[in-house]
Amino acid sequence: MGPARARHGRRPLTGFLEIRDLEKRWGHGVTVGPITLDIARGEILALLGPSGSGKTTMLRLLAGFEAADGGRIAVAGEDVTTVPPARRRFGMVFQHYALFPHLDVGENVGFGLQGRGKRNEGRAQKISDALALVDLAGYEQRKVHELSGGQQQRVALARALAPEPRVLLLDEPLSNLDPALRERTRHELRDVIKRVGITTIFVTHEQEEAFDLGDCVAVLNNGHLEQTGLADDLYEHPANLFVATFVGRANVFRGDSARVLGGNGKGVVVVRPERLQFADAGLPGIVRERRYTGAGAFFLVEGDDHERFEVLAEPDAARVGQRVHVEATRVIAL
Numbered sequence: 001m002g003p004a005r006a007r008h009g010r011r012p013l014t015g016f017l018e019i020r021d022l023e024k025r026w027g028h029g030v031t032v033g034p035i036t037l038d039i040a041r042g043e044i045l046a047l048l049g050p051s052g053s054g055k056t057t058m059l060r061l062l063a064g065f066e067a068a069d070g071g072r073i074a075v076a077g078e079d080v081t082t083v084p085p086a087r088r089r090f091g092m093v094f095q096h097y098a099l100f101p102h103l104d105v106g107e108n109v110g111f112g113l114q115g116r117g118k119r120n121e122g123r124a125q126k127i128s129d130a131l132a133l134v135d136l137a138g139y140e141q142r143k144v145h146e147l148s149g150g151q152q153q154r155v156a157l158a159r160a161l162a163p164e165p166r167v168l169l170l171d172e173p174l175s176n177l178d179p180a181l182r183e184r185t186r187h188e189l190r191d192v193i194k195r196v197g198i199t200t201i202f203v204t205h206e207q208e209e210a211f212d213l214g215d216c217v218a219v220l221n222n223g224h225l226e227q228t229g230l231a232d233d234l235y236e237h238p239a240n241l242f243v244a245t246f247v248g249r250a251n252v253f254r255g256d257s258a259r260v261l262g263g264n265g266k267g268v269v270v271v272r273p274e275r276l277q278f279a280d281a282g283l284p285g286i287v288r289e290r291r292y293t294g295a296g297a298f299f300l301v302e303g304d305d306h307e308r309f310e311v312l313a314e315p316d317a318a319r320v321g322q323r324v325h326v327e328a329t330r331v332i333a334l
Helices: 055-063 105-113 120-133 149-161 181-198 208-215 231-236 241-246 255-260
Strands: 017-026 030-040 044-048 070-075 090-093 167-171 199-204 217-223 224-229 249-254 268-271 276-279 284-290 297-303 307-313 324-328
Touching: 017 055, 017 276, 030 055, 030 070, 030 224, 044 208, 055 090, 055 167, 070 105, 090 149, 105 120, 105 149, 120 181, 149 167, 149 181, 167 241, 199 208, 217 231, 217 241, 224 231, 224 284, 231 276, 241 249, 241 268, 249 255, 249 307, 276 307
Parallel strands: 044 199, 044 217, 090 167, 167 199
Antiparallel strands: 017 030, 017 070, 217 224, 249 268, 276 324, 284 297, 284 324, 297 307
């Protein structure tokens, strides 16, 4: 089955996790939705959007912590829209740790295994495996208050993974980890999800995290689903200006500047910094700043019409204060 995709109309969905016209209202307005998605078994869908876009509300609706005001949620053909959270077999990790301070790490991780008929030796192995996944092997006897904030977040993640839920919901679970550990942990998380086949929805506001972890990415804005697709589709073929500017770096040109860069009469064009290059002719401007990144440098150029845009080029391609011309190797017309 292909990647998750937005659907329209009343055509039946065929995914393992089916979200049909789901919405939540507060007052007289619709805050989130209607949203329709079809997510394959074992697929990782990243919900990407700014703060307040409805990502966490979506997770709470799926988990059953909020009651939907419209729509349907089904897992493997079972309608769970009104099923209590405990019976949905959804694992969830919140932004806040929600750990039990009176239990040690092993007891916290094993809490989700209660009532699942696990033998003691099997339960202990599940706890050990989950802790190893998040780089906390041997921490079973530690007290929660002895851990750093990042370690506590990883315990919460291990607790959600231990029961091997049929759907895993992650609300920015790696936000408190340092960059190196965060990158390693998300790679490990992806590996274990793929190995055990847990269908996963992962909420983040960071594009790199969404692209790295997700098989498919859904972009939310103000409670609406703007676009769903593979990472390269979102980056190269954004559906609108919001997606173009939220997903990756983007220079927005209008009017004469857009036409000079090859906009073919379009009112607005978007050009990624790596798709701009210094040339003998083209859009004129002056280099105002240079930011070295190792493999290249971002040059902030101010055009004659006072618009500012970035060019990604070789570190010695230009110098601050130099008058330059810029041309585009590819534009996105919107």
